[in-house]
Amino acid sequence: MEFPFDINQLFSERVSILDHSLVAGRKSAGRPDLQAHIATVIDELGRASAKAQQLTAPITSASKLQSQRHQLYLLKDGESNGGRGMVVGFLKVGYKKLFLLDRQGVHIEAEPLCVLDFYIAENLQRHGYGLELFDFMLQHKNVEPVLMAYDRPSPKFLSFLAKHYCLTQSVPQVNNFVVFEGFFLNRAAAQ
Template sequence: MEVPFDLSTIFNKDSSIERIDQSRLARFTPQRYPALCKAIDRIGALSAKAQNLRKPLTTLDRILDSDDGQILYIYWKKPESSPFSTFIGFIRIARKKLYLRDFDDKQYIAEPICILDFYIHESEQHSEFGHELFEKMLESEGGIDASKIALDKPNETLLNFLKKYYKLENPVWQSTNFVVFPAFFEGIKAEPSNDDDGMHSARSTKRMFQNSRTSSPNNRTRHADAVSSLIHEPELTSPRIKYDPETPRGRKCIRDYGHSNIFG
């Protein structure tokens, strides 16, 4: 994708892959670098189109407005015969705190690198540019292993890419639509099991449901009237509380309801 600007004037000339964090991206304002800013939005739109999404996941504003320190990796080149540059593809990443479960339903809390968007221009998809870009990202983020990343709503193309180049199979889908792979959980400790508490809670809920039903003379069940329960079982209501007028709660009652506490 052509960018009507010589990116070598602001990018590292010795590398085809540029790492741009939020603070640096904020300096590339639309007023000073309109071609670059528009190109980011354009290639984000192409990524959305390739994934059959209604709206782009990657825009300049979305990156700048995020609160998770997003980073954009851009694969670019500057043809010698042209005054302009070319965007080949990009990866957008961020570290996010995730609550994850493995296939055994064990829970983990982790803050991995997350792939939020990944795209190689359709004219270059049969090249190795995607692999080069991904490898550069892994290296730049501390040499992490591909199995230790998380994917945000990956499509089949990305899953096949990771299977081809990194032998990552059997994705573990999360309720949040993030995906990790079984090797992600190797070497990290699971959170303490809450199975006992969960079973106790489930039993308590069942008892509450059963107690909320009464039997009529003809053995047909009916739900207890909640309002009636409140009227005829006053012992279940919360005790009235009087607040010291010198406490924050007391002063709030005075401000809201005058000098008398309507709850008292």
């Protein structure tokens, strides 16, 4: 995704981690002009993700990020667009208190890290960028995919999780979250 401003000026790292402060590194701190551009990028990404998932409204926007305790990992390609860079996609995660059912149907209260939104630009999908972003997040959060919960995963995302992390056997839930076999087992061991 290209923007009429310099992406490399906004985001110095290949993967930037954004939170409620909408600050990406030292450069944008105390710079309302840069933060406005960051907000534009997030809003645009949120809209594109909603469209790709056929949602009626975006679940990611700058104002939502400012009011929630979520983290957004943003991947750029710094070399393209004549050296101004382009945005490749994003992954949004956050902790949620959930009531889940284990294999035996017993209610378990948990607060796992959840994938809340995930999007790679249309023309760049299936090139390994999603995996790069997801793996970055796993390392940064020091978490395993099986210990996470997934909010309304799309068919493409389910295929992604099966291919890269062998997550295929989900445990039926009564809410929109998907957890996989091993979530309850490994959670106990991880605590």
